[in-house]
Amino acid sequence: MESKLREKKRSRVVLAFQIVIFVVFYLALLFFFRNQIRDVSNIVQFAEEIYGAYGYYLIFLGALVEGTFIIGLYIPGSLIVFLGVSLAKLGITTFPMVILVGTLGFCAGYSINYFLGRYGWYRIIEGIGFEKQIDKAKVNLRKHYDKALFWGYVMPSTGALLSTASGIMRVPFRHFLIKTVSIQLFWSLLLGGLAYIFGLTFIHMFLVYFGLIAFLTIGVYLFRKWRKK
Numbered sequence: 001m002e003s004k005l006r007e008k009k010r011s012r013v014v015l016a017f018q019i020v021i022f023v024v025f026y027l028a029l030l031f032f033f034r035n036q037i038r039d040v041s042n043i044v045q046f047a048e049e050i051y052g053a054y055g056y057y058l059i060f061l062g063a064l065v066e067g068t069f070i071i072g073l074y075i076p077g078s079l080i081v082f083l084g085v086s087l088a089k090l091g092i093t094t095f096p097m098v099i100l101v102g103t104l105g106f107c108a109g110y111s112i113n114y115f116l117g118r119y120g121w122y123r124i125i126e127g128i129g130f131e132k133q134i135d136k137a138k139v140n141l142r143k144h145y146d147k148a149l150f151w152g153y154v155m156p157s158t159g160a161l162l163s164t165a166s167g168i169m170r171v172p173f174r175h176f177l178i179k180t181v182s183i184q185l186f187w188s189l190l191l192g193g194l195a196y197i198f199g200l201t202f203i204h205m206f207l208v209y210f211g212l213i214a215f216l217t218i219g220v221y222l223f224r225k226w227r228k229k
Helices: 002-036 040-067 077-090 095-118 122-126 131-143 145-152 156-168 173-208 210-228
Strands: none
Touching: 040 077, 040 095, 040 156, 077 095, 077 173, 095 156, 095 173, 131 145, 131 156, 145 156, 145 173, 156 173
């Protein structure tokens, strides 16, 4: 009974910690956009300047962070990659290079997760409430390894779990890396192609309605956490 109470208490602390980080991050982002860059055209121009100077470094770092377990849950690195693909239509970046650099970044993040799992560092992650997710990923991999990776890599969050579980299961690294690179490249081309076609339109809508989107995102996140509990 006491162990169950301690487990519930720990789960509540972890949940509260996640909510605080999530809310603070997005409110800070909202404050920055509203107070520093007030006009949508200025935001796009600012992005063009940054990506013109550091675009591929940002894209690699964003993909790396998004693909790395835990960190990617709080930092939206995919948005950095998405913006890089969208700006390719304006000639700020090039589509093939964004896809290549983004794929390498995600695969690097997944490789970090693999070694976290293989050498036992994942126990730090388990200590903050991710045991069930990792166990579920291991079950899926045991049943259908290739299929689980293929569909799991659609989202970096599930990809992070599956790559960590691959390390725990001691899947040969060469086999894991070949599968990871090939599958991630497929999804990067597919999703990157959609971002290239519709990205700029989406970005303008996102920036115009950023405040509403931010609060709706926070609301949905909190509702889902409350519903799970």
